[in-house]
Amino acid sequence: MLLTDQEHRIELRPLRYRFPAVIGDRYDDNWLVVEGEVTTPEASWSFTDPCLLTEEARQISPWLRAAGGETLTGTLPDLSFLEPVLSFSHAAGGDGAGALRVHLCYEAAPAWRAGGKSSDACVIEIRATAEGLRRAADEWDRCLAPFPPR
Template structure:
């Protein structure tokens, strides 16, 4: 899934289950390792972290479609997950805000001082949001809940 504008770019994809063999544990079996590539005016970096459960990952596509459509109440809500590595929100000015923290934060951030959160604000269109949602759905297809 790609979201980008003239200053920022983030590409997210599901790479694999954290644990390749299901053990019968509802959480351990369903952690997905998410890979990200980020480009900003300050620099670029990549990350890979088991930060989304399969059910959480499936919340992103409907959220992207909602913020790109005419659903004002749901479209304005933030999307947070159990692990605080990624979160998403939409501003009233057509910006999608993506917060990257902990393992997804830029490597130059000083984690000892609590400055590890990095916020991307990406100006996007309805078509871009729907395309990102479609890409995300295709990316998740090989990773059903176990």
């Protein structure tokens, strides 16, 4: 999934289950390793971390579609997960979808932040278009297809 504007680029994709073999544990069987590549005017970095459960990962595309205005009525709640590595928030705007905020901390935070703690979120604001968010949601769905809940 690609989230981009003129200054920022965030690409996220599920790579694999954290544990290849099913052991019968609701959580361990369903952790997904997510790879991220981030580019901002300040720097670029990447991360790979088992930060989403399969059911959490399936919440992202409907949320992006809502942020793009397909089902937005009022304020869109933030989207956060069990592991606080990645989360999303939205600020409505009059010029399309508004601002999408991607919050990256811990393993997803940039290592170069001098003096910053890994628990401090690095917030990247992307001026998204409704069409761009729909494309990102469609791509995320395609990338998740090989990873059903187990």
